Amino acid sequence: MCALKPKIDIRGLTLEQLQSHIVAMGEQAFRARQIYSWIWQKSCVDFDEMSNLSKSLRDLLKQAFTINSVRVNKEQRSADRTIKSSFSLHDGNIIEGVLIPAPDRMTACVSSQVGCSLSCKFCATGYMDRKRNLRADEIYDQVVLIGKQAQAHYGQPLTNIVYMGMGEPLLNYSNVLRSVERITAPDGLNMAAKRITVSTAGIAKMIKKLGDDEVRFNLALSLHAANDSKRNEIMPINEQNSLRALAEALKYYYAKTKNPVTYEYIVFNGVNDGLKDAKELAAFCKHLPCKVNIIEYNPIAFADFENAPEDKIDRFADFLRQRGITTNIRRSRGKDIDAACGQLAIKETAASTT
Known part of the structure; x- marks a missing residue:
């Protein structure tokens, strides 16, 4: 037969x-x-x-x-209107995505991998094994599903997409770029590339490849420390991608694309929140046109990191602004749900195997 x-x-x-x-x-x-x-x-x-x-x-x-489509597995709604979802894939794996409403925008935060291999010490996803890369259509589906949530709950379309969910986008390079192409193409979702931000933990050679490919979307670097020894401690990827290597790659990227870069900086209490840290960050910002997003931390059970006090975060941001660096503070969202990246997926994966 x-x-x-x-x-x-x-x-x-x-x-x-x-x-x-x-x-x-x-x-x-x-x-x-x-x-x-x-x-x-x-x-x-x-x-x-x-x-x-x-x-x-x-x-x-x-x-x-x-058509191996993605479906919503579980949905959590926060008092601040944030909606976090776990998504089931055709092979039984679970990922997550978040709808982040704001007065001037509706942002979808999407994942690029099942799990992650980078082991950042503060990130829930970093405590998961990387099982596989997501296909371009699986990333696309997250955008569609989160867009439906935005319309259903708030009567508004998505305005922005950030690749800041589970996984390292630049380790799934071809699928990420293919998903961006389908999201932005006139015969796709036809969203503007300038409304999309891809966030990386910092892989120098792939940042240069973004420059060679002259991408039109925005690039964000999860920096969190502008000191090699400190960054090595919280982000092991820095051991192979030093700040000097990243600065060189980012300058190359900017020369090719003319796109300013965003630095994401979570302020951990007693770790990277001092005046010396702020001075080091200000010095790193001199390499190319950039802005800084100071991000409040959502603590996780797997790590000992705590969010810095609000007044300390404000002083940190003011120090940068006084030196002419565009600086925004991103307050934590979804504190009453499993808000930190990877938390909900870990719970749902555990539940499905018991």
């Missing part, structure tokens, strides 16, 4: 590849563009809903292809 031919993940195909399959089925090539529109513009995950296709073609599609 012959084994059934495995179905092809249709969203893994380019338009040209899809056209080849459609023509091989005996259909006209223009049908591929119709299908592509259903998949990427209308975010359709059910062939039966593709109403301008004949039933016979839809049946052929179901026989040959699959």
Whole structure:
């Protein structure tokens, strides 16, 4: 007895590849563009809903292809209107994403990997194993699902996307760039690239590759210390990507793209919140046009870090502003839910295996 031919993940195909399959089925090539529109513009995950296709073609599609869509597994709503979701993938893995409402924007925070390999000491995801990279369509699906939450709960569309969820985006480079392409393309979600920010823990050679590819989205570096020994301690990735190497890569990136960089800096109580730390950060900011986002910490059970007192954070930010550095304070959101990156996914993964 012959084994059934495995179905092809249709969203893994380019338009040209899809056209080849459609023509091989005996259909006209223009049908591929119709299908592509259903998949990427209308975010359709059910062939039966593709109403301008004949039933016979839809049946052929179901026989040959699959759409491995992402679904909401659990949703948590905070008193501050933040919505955090765990998402189930087709293979049973769980990731998470967050809708962050603000008066002037609706931001989706999405994941790029299942787990993470970088082991940052303050991050819940850093205590998970990296199981695999997310595919471009799985990143795309998070944006679509969080966008539906924004409309359903607040009657507003998404305005911004940040790749700041689980995983290191630059270690999933091709899928991240493909997802950005589908999100920004006129035959995709047609969002502006300037509304997208990709955050990295700091991989110098991949930052240079972003420059070579002349990306149009924004880049953020999770810095958290402008001192190598201190950064080595809280972010082991720094041992192979020193601050000097990162500064060189960022200058190269800026020369290629002319995009200013954002530095993310969580202020940990008694760790990186002193005057010396602020001076080191100000010195690092001199390398290229940039701004600093000071971020309040959401403590996790796996680590001993605590958020610095509010007045200390304000003094830290004022020190930078007095030196002409654009500085914003990002107050913690979702404190009454599993707000820190990875917390909800860890809980849901544990629950699914017990």
